[in-house]
Amino acid sequence: MKETIRVFVDDTPVSLFRGMTVKHALMSRDPSLYRAAMNGEILVTDELGHRMGLEGSLLEGARLHTRRAGPVSSD
Amino acid sequence: MRQLFGNPAATPLRTRKGETDRGGTWVGPSRCFHPRQKPGKAPPREVSPSFHSLSPFFGVFAPLLGCCIAFPGPAREKTRPVRAVGLVLFSFLLLSLFPGVCGAEPVDLTILHVNDLHGHILPFTEKSVHEQEPVSGAAALAAMIQRERERNPEGTLLLSAGDMFQGAPISTVFHGKPVLEIMNHLRFDAMTLGNHEFDWGRDVLGELTTAARFPFLSANLKDREGRYLPGVMPYALFTRKGICTGVVGVTTRELAFRTKPSNVEDLTIEDPAAVLPSVLQEMKNRGAQLLVVLSHCGLQADMDLAVEVPGIHVIVGGDSHTVLPDPMKVGEALIVQAGYYGMYLGVLDLSFDPSTSRVARYTQKGELKPVLSGPDRPADPQVASMIREYETRFDARFNQAIGQTAVDLVRQRHAESNFGDLVTDVMREATGAQIAFQNGGGIRTDVYKGPITLGQLYSALPFDNYLVLMDLTGKQVLELLEQSAALAVQILQVSGLTVVYDLSRPPGNRVVEVMVGTRPLEEQAVYRVVTNDFLAAGGDRFTAFKEGKNVTARESLRDVVIDYVAKRSPIAPVTEGRITFKTP
Numbered sequence: 001m002k003e004t005i006r007v008f009v010d011d012t013p014v015s016l017f018r019g020m021t022v023k024h025a026l027m028s029r030d031p032s033l034y035r036a037a038m039n040g041e042i043l044v045t046d047e048l049g050h051r052m053g054l055e056g057s058l059l060e061g062a063r064l065h066t067r068r069a070g071p072v073s074s075d
Numbered sequence: 076m077r078q079l080f081g082n083p084a085a086t087p088l089r090t091r092k093g094e095t096d097r098g099g100t101w102v103g104p105s106r107c108f109h110p111r112q113k114p115g116k117a118p119p120r121e122v123s124p125s126f127h128s129l130s131p132f133f134g135v136f137a138p139l140l141g142c143c144i145a146f147p148g149p150a151r152e153k154t155r156p157v158r159a160v161g162l163v164l165f166s167f168l169l170l171s172l173f174p175g176v177c178g179a180e181p182v183d184l185t186i187l188h189v190n191d192l193h194g195h196i197l198p199f200t201e202k203s204v205h206e207q208e209p210v211s212g213a214a215a216l217a218a219m220i221q222r223e224r225e226r227n228p229e230g231t232l233l234l235s236a237g238d239m240f241q242g243a244p245i246s247t248v249f250h251g252k253p254v255l256e257i258m259n260h261l262r263f264d265a266m267t268l269g270n271h272e273f274d275w276g277r278d279v280l281g282e283l284t285t286a287a288r289f290p291f292l293s294a295n296l297k298d299r300e301g302r303y304l305p306g307v308m309p310y311a312l313f314t315r316k317g318i319c320t321g322v323v324g325v326t327t328r329e330l331a332f333r334t335k336p337s338n339v340e341d342l343t344i345e346d347p348a349a350v351l352p353s354v355l356q357e358m359k360n361r362g363a364q365l366l367v368v369l370s371h372c373g374l375q376a377d378m379d380l381a382v383e384v385p386g387i388h389v390i391v392g393g394d395s396h397t398v399l400p401d402p403m404k405v406g407e408a409l410i411v412q413a414g415y416y417g418m419y420l421g422v423l424d425l426s427f428d429p430s431t432s433r434v435a436r437y438t439q440k441g442e443l444k445p446v447l448s449g450p451d452r453p454a455d456p457q458v459a460s461m462i463r464e465y466e467t468r469f470d471a472r473f474n475q476a477i478g479q480t481a482v483d484l485v486r487q488r489h490a491e492s493n494f495g496d497l498v499t500d501v502m503r504e505a506t507g508a509q510i511a512f513q514n515g516g517g518i519r520t521d522v523y524k525g526p527i528t529l530g531q532l533y534s535a536l537p538f539d540n541y542l543v544l545m546d547l548t549g550k551q552v553l554e555l556l557e558q559s560a561a562l563a564v565q566i567l568q569v570s571g572l573t574v575v576y577d578l579s580r581p582p583g584n585r586v587v588e589v590m591v592g593t594r595p596l597e598e599q600a601v602y603r604v605v606t607n608d609f610l611a612a613g614g615d616r617f618t619a620f621k622e623g624k625n626v627t628a629r630e631s632l633r634d635v636v637i638d639y640v641a642k643r644s645p646i647a648p649v650t651e652g653r654i655t656f657k658t659p
């Protein structure tokens with residue numbers, strides 16, 4: 001098993017050590033993205049549009065997308 | 076209710092005979108026999124309870140009545156509507172005599188599921204779930220589970236797809252016990268092993284599996300002799316409403332990269348896709364009808380499993396922390412996953428048809444229910460009480476001195492600090508690395524002379540960073556130091572080397588001298604370096620870390636500092652001139 005994987009953040013490839021998570025992909029792509037995600041300003045989704053947590057696991061080739069957090073309906 | 080666990084051939088049986096959550100006993104590996112099933116034969120088809128309750132009528136009176144009406148004598152010749160009713164009743168007669176002709180009716184079952192709780196038993200704010208109201212919290216989650224269970228009391232399974240204990244401080248400081256006690260109280264049926272279940276070592280894992288009143292499952296983790304882990308079963312069988320459900324656990328293949336490697340170095344981690352077919356068949360041989368994979372492999376791997384392994388009805392997933400609002404259908408399998416940190420409860424209602432062994436209907440929309448913890452929301456009083464008790468103990472633990480410092484521990488971002496020296500020295504000592512790097516911004520508060528509490532160390536090191544060991548060349552180390560000098564406000568704290576900067580020189584040429592121990596840095600030499608995962612990922616633009624080789628994830632940075640302070644107090648770190656600036 002290779003010790004690095006390549007994933008994509010908003011279509012930009014980033015290299016990560018195997019076992020690293022969504023937050024590491026953001027740190028690697030752009031630390032400001034990570035800070036924005038930590039502050040709840042942006043959300044991260046997988047390529048199918050499902051939201052992922054910052055500690056979510058990643059596999060080779062994963063494609064992440066960031067989007068600005070919007071209001072949610074109450075209840 | 077009967078619960079059966081295991082694999083008789085390869086699984087070390089539980090030696091204790093504990094009580095199940097439903098008052099039965101753990102009986103060890105056996106078949107999921109139907110009460111009317113003969114050994115070696117397939118279980119009989121199920122008949123719905125409503126049909127059963129009417130059987131005396133259909134079995135005795137209806138046939139007689141039906142025969143009379145359907146095949147009337149001459150006196151009743153003109154009563155066609157009555158005759159039609161007779162035909163219907165006669166049909167019931169045939170069906171009751173030959174149930175296999177029409178097949179059994181689908182049975183409504185409910186799978187409640189959570190994953191990746193990571194010790195979050197206290198509510199928190201998450202605006203992506205609710206703008207104002209706190210979310211998660213075990214007391215609210217418990218109330219939801221009980222409410223959902225009441226909808227289908229005889230047909231519900233409660234499952235966890237792993238990573239339940241490590242994370243939030245209230246769980247971490249007690250090695251997951253609060254979560255485990257709550258899971259026992261909530262009568263979880265099974266849980267799969269996640270990677271973080273190994274974070275505290277195998278002894279702690281053993282304590283958790285021993286204290287659990289539900290089975291831990293993993294079919295693809297074995298020791299070198301091919302045995303399943305002590306206290307861990309490959310699968311468990313549950314009978315609900317006469318349907319035998321087989322639940323098999325699988326753990327991520329990347330386990331060795333996702334916890335401290337020495338905690339799993341004696342394990343063989345098999346490909347779930349290679350293991351599952353035989354385990355599924357074994358469960359079927361033991362009477363399982365509904366086949367559920369409880370997976371801590373992540374959504375992408377689960378989608379691959381659904382394609383590669385036929386026969387799975389449901390995959391209850393975790394690990395990727397995916398908020399999957401509605402079940403995904405991949406091939407014949409349904410895949411569900413309930414986000415992370417207990418923000419959602421997964422509620423999968425399905426109708427299982429035993430005559431076709433298929434899921435006839437299932438929740439199509441809104442499978443995830445947000446767990447809201449506002450003051451007006453229902454909360455389980457017993458769980459709330461358990462949490463309060465742990466909060467009290469947690470506060471006491473946090474405020475208790477674990478060591479002491481003879482000097483103020485002061486952080487610096489732009490220069491060497493004694494707190495930075497302490498942290499990097501501990502990192503190096505814990506891992507045996509030659510060089511340690513820590514970002515100054517990762518140390519958030521000072522600790523003043525006197526007793527040191529756990530709470531102070533959590534405040535000083537609030538990020539859940541873990542250590543990362545790697546090989547770097549001297550040239551890459553030099554590059555890191557140049558990056559450190561170029562950033563200026565974020566000088567790397569170091570151990571194992573000394574560096575002299577000249578900030579009057581242009582960026583990229585500011586490092587004028589580096590010594591590793593007592594010898595000058597050699598650009599071609601390879602050094603074993605430890606840092607934290609933030610920097611290893613290239614955080615703060617320290618990109619040279621991303622070139623590391625032989626990379627190993629290690630324990631929590633905060634934990635090694637806590638251990639050091641507890642064992643080596645009183646401490647008195649002083650700045651040693653590791654980082655100096657040449658003045659013109």
